[in-house]
Amino acid sequence: MTYAANELLPSRADIEQAAKVVYGAMAPTPQLSWPLLNQALGAQVWVKHENHAPTGAFKVRGGMVYLDKLAREQPQVRGVISATRGNHGQSVGLAAGRFGLQATIVVPQGNSREKNAAMRALGVSLVEYGSEFQESREHAQQLAREQQLHMIPSFHRDLVAGVSTYWMELMAAQPDLDVVLVPVGQGSGMCGAVAARNALGLKTRVIGVVSAHALAYKLSFEQGQKIESPVSTRIADGVACRVPDEASLAVLRAEVDEVIAVTDDEVMDAMKMLFIATHNVAEGAGACALAAALQIRTRLQGRKVGVTLSGGNVDHDVFARVLMRESASDMDAMAQVLPLQQRRTA
Structure with a gap:
């Protein structure tokens, strides 16, 4: 494209x-x-x-804007998913909570412990998968299809x-x-x-x-x-x-x-x-x-x-x-x- x-x-x-x-x-x-x-x-x-x-x-700024628009334009969405090394995931977690959405975040194995803890504290369901970000992203895309979750991209x-x-x-x-x-x-x-x-x-x-x-x-x-x-x-x-x-x-x-x-x-x-x-x-x-x-x-x-x-x-x-x-x-x-x-x- x-x-x-x-x-x-x-x-x-x-x-x-x-x-x-x-x-x-x-x-x-x-x-x-x-x-x-x-x-x-x-x-x-x-x-x-x-x-x-x-x-x-x-990253928090982008998450708030993306999910504000999603909540207004697609109110039927109840759950979102994304992949991250941490900061994007915290952004999604914070914004999802503001708009009453459930958030799942996929991170690589061995990801920052404190970023993981911060995401969980925001109510995120954390999944550890893969050795690096690309593998985590591909797994998030698969989970989005299987669980009918809205996939939030890393770039939009x-x-x-x-x-x-x-x-x-x-x-x-x-x-x-x-x-x-x-x-x-x-x-x-x-x-x-x-x-x-x-x-x-x-x-x-x-x-x-x-x-x-x-x-x-x-x-x-x-x-x-x-x-x-x-x-x-x-x-x-x-x-x-x-x-x-x-x-x-x-x-x-x-x-x-x-x-x-x-x-x-x-x-x-x-x-x-x-x-x-x-x-x-x-x-x-x-x-x-x-x-x-x-x-x-x-x-x-x-x-x-x-x-x-x-x-x-x-x-x-x-x-x-x-x-x-x-x-x-x-x-x-x-x-x-x-x-x-x-x-x-x-």
Whole structure:
């Protein structure tokens, strides 16, 4: 199937309508510029704190918009199902509860224990199946058919409309951003950034960020066709995509300037730097944007840069190991991170 990027993205009117739903359940999240990050990058850096959203991640906005429309247009639906590594599942669980729907979520075996617990606390029926996200998604599709459940995709125009509201907040507050960096999992965050930029008529460059251990979107972007790629990331589960979504890939290829891959080590350094510089917790995918900015920091000198801290849902024992890694261990040691990043980009 061939997709036209402009047909896949919500309009400004769509985003403004989505905002009415989103702000009925949550307040806008802050965008803040932190002096230590500005110093580290030699740029004016604005962090969009989606880790302050009700479920600790940006996905909650999309779930509310999608299920609001579903409840209005298909009132006969009583149960929904989806697949996730965690944040999308929490979004579905929270929104399903608001609209009186039963939610089933399929996650891979070995998924984050604390994300699983958070989903169960929201009333989700959790199913563990498969070794990675794609296997979980295929199982969810099978269960949807067998149990007559409504299958919520990982990518959909209504999900993007909800997600776009956070990019509208950032870009309306800082319309002169030169570039924004956004992690790419199944693509709703990236498409939300593009939709908001286009809706506001801005010239801001959009750079996608993937894990170097999950290269499907980067390879597909560069080769001009859908490419599957194995997943081996140990930290960035939110971008652990083996099979790209064709619709979001069409937007990526048409609207995004480039795609950068970051290693697990770079992601963990960024997680640690975010905590030292801002005292905010970032999960792996949530730190990918900063990791990419650090990787290309020589190109960002003197620029105005937007990065998303897209989620903070990391298991406490994993985050403890990240903080104990050999790099900067306190505020005074921040400068030790910079030579490390310089060596990696040399």
